[in-house]
Amino acid sequence: MRESKPWLRHYPSEVAPTYEYPKHNLARLLVDSAHQFPERPALYFLGKKLSYRELLHASYQFAHVLMDLGVRPGERVSIMLPNCPSAIIAYFGTLMMGGIVVMTNPLYVERELIHQLSDSEAVVIVTLDLLFDRVQKAKSRTFLRHVIVTSIKDYLPFPKNLLYPIKMKKDGAKLDVTYGDGVYAFKKLLRAASAAPICVDVNADDDIALLQYTGGTTGLSKGVMLTHTNLIANTYQTSNWCYQVQPGGDRFLGAIPCFHVFGLTVLLNQSMYRAGMLILIPKFDIDMILDTIHKLKPTIFPGAPTMYVALINHKRVKEVDISSINVCVSGSAPLPLEVQERFEALTGGRLIEGYGLTEASPVTHANPIWGFRKIMSIGVPFPDTVTKVVDSDSGEEMPIGEIGEIIIKGPQIMKGYWKREQETAKTIKDGWLYTGDMGRMDEDGFFSIVDRKKDLIIAGGFNIYPRDIEEVLYEHPAILEAAVAGVPDEYRGETVKAFIVLREGMTLSEKELDVWCRERLAAYKVPRKVEFRQSLPKTMIGKVLRRQLLEEEVKQ
Structure with a gap:
């Protein structure tokens, strides 16, 4: 087996190549930890703690709320919330009663809200008072029957819960909600509901736990059907990879949103499975992050490269103690080498690059955390995960070191796309997920992503991968952030354009950048166009929106 899977040679001895994954309701992650550690803190939110017993009690109540409203197993419940206790309660409560x-x-x-709600045919939405107007405007064009409204103040400690509405109104926020006619207050519903234990049996391999919509950065957002088995398997795979995590002993910094599948699995599901304390950060604010690390001493900090970039470049970073951080798994975008080295020097912890996609629950690869790793690599496949590099057209496996499309097979691979059989058939063939990402495998079984198949730039007949150029740009001391895309060119078909954000107080001319690149890149890869910007458009998880950059380019 090790001959056909060379990566197994580099597994730490503590990580087995294969595991058994329980076939039960995903909500059992919370139920089991709450029974084992009832008084341990499960959630920390802006000064307020909820124990595992309290979280389980509230989740049971929410399950009964849905059943009392007539929601049936298999119906869809939308959760439109930032990282806050109401989001976690609604998530587990929905799963407990068999909802999706x-x-x-x-x-x-x-527009985006209408698409997702009508496509999923969600019958309930749980949202914030701040977002109520937007939901109400969209409601008539969806299948929604019930709107459940919560507020940030619902789980704030005294006196913050009293001061919050005053401050928000002073800032011009609209918090007024008209209740009745299918609109309910979250806390009021919970108080009136039964807390009798409920966690329905499911067919874990077949029943959908989550409809997770793709980011829509490459076109119309699609619903990815992730089963209870998919998400349990990926939670176990991630936890076994982080084998030094102690049940009931770790603190997870929730800076990435749980509505993103990376945050859902690596943060929410893993922290509940390991009975850790999940520190919920509703909005990424670098000062709040620094203060939280200094005060609460989180040990695990999954994130995106942009988060680590913001932290290591902050003027206060040397004034606070961030040495509690032991493990950081970086996902959603390539991790520049300089960022990794500086972050590890500051914290003394390990920052490793991983890889995944929504269709895989999402994690499929990672560098060993405490073992042999390779810089500028996404690492090796997770336990029970097989990966190949194939020719995109013929499907033939590529030789070691050659670039092709990454395809993956494992227990975390989605059931398919919601109501899109043709799209599913194009993406999953003979059980293999065709990722659309181009990469290579080396002789040790470590994989590298060179770029999205769709992001490939073909200039003058040459295949150019933006990541190759971005790595060089990130090495420049004046550059804070960089993105590369192919823009139309009459002569070359496409040409390379770099979008650059400079560090504060630094200067860089196009000529200086050209010299820097020509010393480090083949001539055909050197950016022919450069645009200096104040910021780059990103998703909430920190992934640069190349498509938006290109749309802006076309409009110019």
Whole structure:
């Protein structure tokens, strides 16, 4: 087996190549930990703690709320919330009564919201008072029957819960909600509901736990059907990879949103499975992050490269103690080498790059945390996960070191796309997930991603991968952030354009950048166009929106 899976040679002895994954309701992650550690803190939110017993009690209540409203097993419940206790309660409560969770980005505008709610046919939405108007405007064009409204103040400690509405109104926020006619207050519903234990039996391999919509960065957002088995398997795989995590002993910094599948698995599901304390951060604020690390001493900090970039470049980073952080798994975008080295020097912890995609629950690869790793690599496949590099057209496996499309097979691979059989058939063939990402495998079984198949730039007949150029740009001392895309060119078909954000107080001319690149890149890869910007458009998880950059380019 090790001959055909060379990566197994580099597994730490503590990690087995295969595991048994329980076939039960995903909500059992919370139920089991609450029975084992009832008084341990499960959630910390802006000064307020909820124990595992309290979280389980509230989740049971929410399950009964849904049943009292007539929601049936298999119906969809949208959760449109930032990281807050109400989101976690609604998530587990929906799973407990057999509903399907639809995680919905709170930043969605009305058009995006209508698409996701109507496509998923969600019958209930749980949202914030701040977002109520947007939901109400969209409601008539969806299948929604019930709107459940919560507020940040619902789980704030005294006196913050009293001061919050005053401050928000002073800032011009609209918190007024008209209750009745299918609109309910979250806390009021919970208080009136039964807390009798409920966690329905499911067919874990077949029953959908989550409809997670793709980011829509490459076109129309699609619903990815993730089963209870998919998500349990990926939670176990991630936890076994982080084998030094002690049940009931770790603190997870929740800076990435739980409505993103990376945050859902690596943060929420893993912290509940390991009975850790999940520190919920409703919005990424670097000062709040620094203060939280200094005060609460989190040990695990999953994130995106942009988060680590913001932290290591902050003027206060040397004034606070961030040495509690032991493990950081970086996902959603390539991790520049300089960021990794500086972060590890500051914290003394390990920052490793992983890889995944929504269709895989999402994690499929990671570098060993405490073992042999390779810089600028996504690492090796997880236990029970097989990966190949194939020719995109013929499907033939590529030789070691050659670039092709990454395809993956494992227990975390999605059931398919919601109501899109043709799309599913194009993406899953003979059990293999065709990722659309181009990469290579080396002789040790470590994989590297060179870029999205769709992001490939073909200039003058040359295949150019943006990541190759971005790595070089990130090495420049004046550059804070960089993105590369192919823009139309009459002569070359496409040409390379770099979008650059400079460090504060630094300067860089196009000529200086050209010299820097020509010393480090083949001539055909050197950016022919450069645009200096104040910021780059990103998703909430920190992934740069190349498509938006290109759309802006076309409009110019």
